[in-house]
Amino acid sequence: MTDEHGPTPPKRVVEVLSESAQPGKIYNAAAREARKEAERTKAKDAIYSALSRWVGETVHQDVAIPMVRDGKRIGTMQQTILGQGREVDDIVAASKLMKASELRKLRDDYNRISKRAVQLADGLTSLDPADLFKLGAAPRNATYDTDTKVIRAIGIIPSLLISLPELLAALEQQTNYLEKKLDTSGAALGRSKNEAAHGVALRLAKLYARVTGKRPTYSEGPNGLSGEYTPALRSVFDALGWKTVSLKSPAEAAISQITDEDLQPYVNALSYGLLSYPLE
Incomplete structure (x- = not known):
């Protein structure tokens, strides 16, 4: 690091x-x-x-x-x-063997990311459609990456709005898992x-x-x-x-x-x- x-x-x-x-x-x-x-x-x-x-x-x-x-x-x-x-x-x-303190930090990080993802989604959907279109149509450098081409073909803003709910669902799932693990009798042992x-x-x-x-x-x-x-x-x-x-x-x-x-x-x-x- x-x-x-x-x-x-x-x-x-x-x-x-x-x-x-x-x-x-x-x-x-x-x-x-x-x-x-x-x-x-x-x-x-x-x-x-x-x-x-x-x-x-x-x-x-x-x-x-x-x-x-x-x-x-x-x-x-x-x-x-x-x-x-x-x-x-x-x-x-x-x-990696994780201590309970590390599990708690990871849970807190997931929660912070979830809140910011919701704020991002709210911010985008509050924009005027014309302004959203301008964001998606902004000129960008050429790319040969398959993933980037797929995202650009769908549209940057639509791709983001499609993926954000998936991200939030994954974060919620992992956060719930960590909460359950920290609530168990062996939580002090971590992973x-x-x-x-x-x-x-x-x-x-x-x-x-x-x-x-x-x-x-x-x-x-x-x-x-x-x-x-x-x-x-x-x-x-x-x-x-x-x-x-x-x-x-x-x-x-x-x-x-x-x-x-x-x-x-x-x-x-x-x-x-x-x-x-x-x-x-």
Whole structure:
């Protein structure tokens, strides 16, 4: 993370440094942060290795993730608005263990965003239609991004007014989830390792389904792991330092949530988080 003054240290290190000077405590906090970062990097490497096996070609963070059907490359999962390789980052992000204080902050952030989104919608709808038209018709630079072209074809203002209710619904859903979690008896624990494991398993399963067009399966027996999804999930868990975490519950829960839509190679930019996957 950086700001206008340059790189900022991890939160845990800042917290320690703000207390009385204790070299041992400072060293331990810095070491923990370094270890976590190394684990996250290994997890990303494990995901890219799995992707390479699934598609039959080398995949890394600097290239678009290929999609295959019946062994043939049909396109790539290009993300022109949110950035390249976001799917991999999202899988690793799900591994973060959150404290109750962090959950409360996230809930409060969601509430603030919701209020501002409502204010934006109210402000736009209060404008005279002629003024709204001028906003949408303002000259803009040429673009080659598929997502931006789709939005401009529909119209910037209509696209915004269509997407705002979707955003508000998602924010309400997530806020309610956080409220329920904070109300539970184990709220002080925040997001547990078990919950994080389920999150990683689900996001990896969705990536597998989108890339290959196949439903992931859980295959673990006396002779070890088999299939394509299960060994990949084990590699990611191990990279994150979760060597003792069982695959069975997270994998089976993830597989049960895969839908027919997850198997489709193309997703409209407006219906799936402003992502579009152009076919070759």
